[in-house]
Amino acid sequence: CLFKQGVREIAEQHGKAVTFMAKYAPSEAGSSCHLHLSLWAGDRNIFWDPKVRGGSPRFRQFLGGLLKYSREFCLFFAPTINSYKRYQPGSWAPTRMAWATDNRTTGFRVVGHGNGFRPENRMPGADANPYLAFAAMLAAGLAGMEENLDCGEPYAGNAYIDPALPRLPSSLRDAADLFAASELARRTLGDAVVDFYVHHARLEQEAFGNAVTDWEDRKSVV
Numbered sequence: 001c002l003f004k005q006g007v008r009e010i011a012e013q014h015g016k017a018v019t020f021m022a023k024y025a026p027s028e029a030g031s032s033c034h035l036h037l038s039l040w041a042g043d044r045n046i047f048w049d050p051k052v053r054g055g056s057p058r059f060r061q062f063l064g065g066l067l068k069y070s071r072e073f074c075l076f077f078a079p080t081i082n083s084y085k086r087y088q089p090g091s092w093a094p095t096r097m098a099w100a101t102d103n104r105t106t107g108f109r110v111v112g113h114g115n116g117f118r119p120e121n122r123m124p125g126a127d128a129n130p131y132l133a134f135a136a137m138l139a140a141g142l143a144g145m146e147e148n149l150d151c152g153e154p155y156a157g158n159a160y161i162d163p164a165l166p167r168l169p170s171s172l173r174d175a176a177d178l179f180a181a182s183e184l185a186r187r188t189l190g191d192a193v194v195d196f197y198v199h200h201a202r203l204e205q206e207a208f209g210n211a212v213t214d215w216e217d218r219k220s221v222v
Helices: 002-013 057-069 132-147 172-180 185-189 192-212 214-217
Strands: 108-111 118-121
Touching: 057 108, 057 118, 057 132, 132 185, 172 192, 185 192
Parallel strands: none
Antiparallel strands: 108 118
């Protein structure tokens, strides 16, 4: 948040404006907002257990919740029409739900050790509201702990081309539908919050559907 505000103010001083679109050009990688999160008890990261390979039981439950519910919260990771153009195979942005330790084709990457051990959520783009995105991660991860879920083994391979993995929503419309139907989102955030953001997303989708784009202008030339 501080970085984005600072960049905006510096640009304004030079008579410029800056964009934080998730995908500003089809030939370039997108702009992301990877989020790292750990859970602490006092001065100890309870995700880390030096005696257990792959993190503590609490970590495995939390990551299990992220894997199960993040598709339902994707509207908070990718809140605009443009957000979903970032989710392209081979673009360094994830397209499917999986986790690994050093595999940038997956939605979650586990990094660090000791008190620095944590999952990295690679789904949010630069256009995400980090407060909403963190709220979504907390809701999903804590649900995993409540339900005693497990994250399973780390994924090995190219997640871009594995049809067995759950796919991220491919459009703002799909994400809004998942969010609207999410029992977890309504239980943790409240109906008023869910309905507000779903309504906003659907209005944007409708407005975009009514817009005449540069693509259509180019294709109309005969």
